[in-house]
Every structure is written in structure tokens, then in C-alpha cells.
Amino acid sequence: MRRVRERARAAEAAAEEQLAAVPDWLWDGRSLPVPVESIADNHYGLLVQEEKELGWLAGLGINAHVSGLLLPHTREIWIDTEEARRAPARRRFTIGHELGHWVLHCNLGETAAEIVHCRDQVVLEQGAVEKDASGTHLASERTRFPPEEMEANQFGAAMLMPAALVRIATDKFGSDVSALAETFGVSTMAMERRIWFLERVSA
Numbered sequence: 001m002r003r004v005r006e007r008a009r010a011a012e013a014a015a016e017e018q019l020a021a022v023p024d025w026l027w028d029g030r031s032l033p034v035p036v037e038s039i040a041d042n043h044y045g046l047l048v049q050e051e052k053e054l055g056w057l058a059g060l061g062i063n064a065h066v067s068g069l070l071l072p073h074t075r076e077i078w079i080d081t082e083e084a085r086r087a088p089a090r091r092r093f094t095i096g097h098e099l100g101h102w103v104l105h106c107n108l109g110e111t112a113a114e115i116v117h118c119r120d121q122v123v124l125e126q127g128a129v130e131k132d133a134s135g136t137h138l139a140s141e142r143t144r145f146p147p148e149e150m151e152a153n154q155f156g157a158a159m160l161m162p163a164a165l166v167r168i169a170t171d172k173f174g175s176d177v178s179a180l181a182e183t184f185g186v187s188t189m190a191m192e193r194r195i196w197f198l199e200r201v202s203a
Contacts, residue, residue: 011151015158033185050081068094072106089187100155161194
């Protein structure tokens with residue numbers, strides 16, 4: 001459990017550091033929602049594109065459902081078209097997740113040959129850790145997903161919902177999760193989990 005928390009906090013810190021390095025002309029550090037696609041394109045040089053049936057591009061076969069792909073060697077992020085159409089907030093999170101792989105697992109931008117493919121089951125908007133039915137225990141995802149996927153989820157959550165801005169927004173909106181989610185351009189589930197993480201885990 002301690003190792004899961006350490007990984008989550010490290011991914012959190014990495015996202016904060018990366019956001020702080022985004023130039024002011026691209027994002028002022030305050031405006032919401034965080035322009036994650038523009039940051040991917042203009043700051044990291046990663047072109048975001050959409051395509052149906054990404055399984056073939058990942059080499060997994062046409063029937064494999066993939067939410068997102070990172071192609072480090074061509075500096076591209078690919079997003080599933082249908083999923084993006086159904087849930088724009090999900091699209092934003094997938095971009096943040098793939099940025100997590102780029103920053104945390106591709107040596108901060110050095111080119112690599114391997115495609116990083118992320119099925120829908122591993123791109124979880126709640127981040128790296130979650131609560132159980134009682135709401136008091138941290139349930140590790142490590143038995144289900146590789147540590148790299150947990151870290152990418154946490155990075156994505158921290159990039160889309162920076163801790164300092166979430167705390168400012170909760171002062172304004174209180175417990176209105178729908179208003180908070182709309183402000184940050186995320187799903188209500190992602191917002192609920194983010195608030196929980198900041199209250200219970202990151203302290």
C-alpha cells in the first residue's frame with residue numbers, strides 16, 4: 001500500500017512540475033479547463049489525432065478496443081474517435097494519460113520504438129488509487145494493472161485537475177461536483193475521485 005501511495009505522489013509531483021514549465025503564452029496557470037491538447041501539441045510537440053478501431057494501429061487486431069495510443073517515435077497521440085465523440089471529458093483524460101506515459105516512461109521526450117497502447121480498462125479517471133465500499137481504505141490497482149498505467153492515470157488526473165486550482169474552486173463551488181467537473185472539463189467521477197485523493201491521500 002505504501003508503494004502505491006509513493007507512486008501516486010511521485011506522478012502527482014511530476015505533473016505539477018511539468019505544468020509549472022508550460023509557458024505563459026500557452027497557459028497562464030489559472031485559466032480552466034487546462035488546455036491539455038494544446039499543451040500536448042505546442043509544449044511537448046505531440047500531435048493529437050483520432051481514429052476508429054485503434055487496435056489495428058497498436059498491432060492488437062481490429063477487435064481490440066483501445067482508448068489511446070502513444071507513438072513516441074513519431075511523436076503522436078491517437079484517440080479513439082467514437083469514445084471521444086461520446087465523452088469529450090474522457091478524450092481529455094486520455095490525452096492526459098498518454099502525456100503521463102510520455103513524461104514518466106519515455107525519458108522526458110527521448111524517442112523510443114515501442115508503441116504504448118492503453119485499453120479502456122486501464123485508462124481510469126479516478127487516478128492511481130481508489131476507495132473501497134467503506135470509503136476509508138485504499139484499494140490498490142496493482143493486482144489488475146501495471147504500475148506504469150497507475151502512474152499515467154495519476155499524472156493525467158493531476159494535470160487536468162491541478163491540486164491548488166481544485167482547492168480554490170472548491171472554495172467557490174463547495175460540494176457541487178457537477179459545477180467543479182464542468183469547470184475543469186472532466187467527468188463527475190473523475191472530479192469526485194480527485195477531491196477524495198486530495199483530502200485523503202496526498203496530505
